[in-house]
Amino acid sequence: MEFLLLENNVAYEVVEALQKKLAQKLIGKEIKRDQLETEIKKELRLALEELIIDPDNPLDMIKLSPKPFVILFFGINGTGKTTSIAKVAHFLKKSKFSVVLAAADTFRAASIEQLAEHARRLDVPIIKHDYGTDPASVGFDAIKYAKNHKIDVVLIDTAGRMHTKTNLIEEMKKIERVNKPNLKIFVAESIAGNDATEQAKTFHEAIEIDGSILSKADIDEKGGNFSQFRYTETYFLSWHRSELRRSPII
Numbered sequence: 001m002e003f004l005l006l007e008n009n010v011a012y013e014v015v016e017a018l019q020k021k022l023a024q025k026l027i028g029k030e031i032k033r034d035q036l037e038t039e040i041k042k043e044l045r046l047a048l049e050e051l052i053i054d055p056d057n058p059l060d061m062i063k064l065s066p067k068p069f070v071i072l073f074f075g076i077n078g079t080g081k082t083t084s085i086a087k088v089a090h091f092l093k094k095s096k097f098s099v100v101l102a103a104a105d106t107f108r109a110a111s112i113e114q115l116a117e118h119a120r121r122l123d124v125p126i127i128k129h130d131y132g133t134d135p136a137s138v139g140f141d142a143i144k145y146a147k148n149h150k151i152d153v154v155l156i157d158t159a160g161r162m163h164t165k166t167n168l169i170e171e172m173k174k175i176e177r178v179n180k181p182n183l184k185i186f187v188a189e190s191i192a193g194n195d196a197t198e199q200a201k202t203f204h205e206a207i208e209i210d211g212s213i214l215s216k217a218d219i220d221e222k223g224g225n226f227s228q229f230r231y232t233e234t235y236f237l238s239w240h241r242s243e244l245r246r247s248p249i250i
Contacts, residue, residue, distance in 0.1 A: 001044075011197045014051060021047040055211070058183070059095055062153060065182055068100075068146035070154045072139070072181035074172055074207075076199055077160030080215035081187045082111065085155050086118035093122065097152040102142030103128035104135040104175065107159040115157055125151075135159065135171070136178040143179060156181065169206045176207040183210045190214040 005015045025043045062069045071088070073081045082105070089099045101119050103126060105111040112128050119126035127142035139156045146154050158175060161168035176184065186209045188196040196214070203209055 009191075009194060011194055013197075017051060018044070018047050021050065058211075059097075061183070062092075062097060067150070067152050068143060068154045069152060069183075070139075070143060070156065070179060070181040071183045071185060072156045072158065072176060072179065073185050073187055074158045074175075074203065075160060075187040076162055077108075079160065079187045079189050081105075081160065082114055082118070082157055084187050084213050084215060085115070085157050086122065089118070089122050089124055089155055092153055093124070098150075099124045099153045099155060100142055100146050100149075100151045101126040102139045102154060102156040104138040104142075105157050105159040106131050106133050106135050106138065111157070111159070125149075136175045139175060139179040169202070172203075173206055184208065185211050185213055187213045187215060190217040 002015055002019065005018070006012065022040075022043055025047070026040065029039075031039045073085055075081055085101065089101065092099050099122075101115055101124060103112045103115045105115070106129060112131065116126055116128065125145070127138060127145055129138050129141075135158060139154070142154050142156065145151070156175075156179060158172070159168075161172060184207055186200050186203055188199060190196075192199070200209060200212065
């Protein structure tokens with residue numbers, strides 16, 4: 001079972017936790033031979049349910065919080081942050097929330113144009129500056145715009161950054177410090193496996209992750225990464241996974 005889970009990119013800490021839980025429940029327990037497989041499957045299912053965190057409903061969080069509700073998206077390069085933002089914006093609009101996008105990725109070529117096209121098709125406002133400008137200021141202006149126009153939610157896009165680059169992590173800290181987001185969402189590729197766990201740990205140490213979106217779950221036969229983040233203040237937001245799957249890639 002250990003090899004099978006590791007081959008399918010389950011985080012090693014989770015594999016250890018599952019083994020420990022199963023050992024406590026099964027070793028020394030009298031089980032009839034014809035019920036052995038059924039009993040093991042039942043205990044494995046229960047052990048998994050104990051590890052999986054039941055996420056808070058983001059819509060309830062937005063309803064109960066002062067407006068605007070600010071969500072910051074970040075992660076390494078190419079994980080799908082901008083596309084995920086468009087899907088979340090679509091989901092929020094369907095849920096009757098007003099949205100403004102902040103194009104704070106002022107580094108990647110065509111990133112502002114990409115987000116602007118999403119905003120046009122979604123029919124939501126976007127705040128953008130020129131390339132090379134301070135990304136923290138873009139988020140700040142978007143929040144100011146939302147306050148002036150009574151918009152419910154601000155979604156801030158940021159440039160992809162490697163978790164090993166100290167200067168880029170420091171820039172991320174500044175963006176978080178200036179904009180004071182209500183939620184900080186780490187976007188990772190589900191096919192990255194245990195690498196995604198290490199990336200998340202570095203970002204969490206820097207600015208404390210509130211939730212995660214695992215993208216690209218449909219392009220690999222493996223189940224993807226299942227990491228054991230049990231931090232006290234960490235929320236794993238599903239964003240109603242079925243809704244996101246139905247949302248168009250705009």
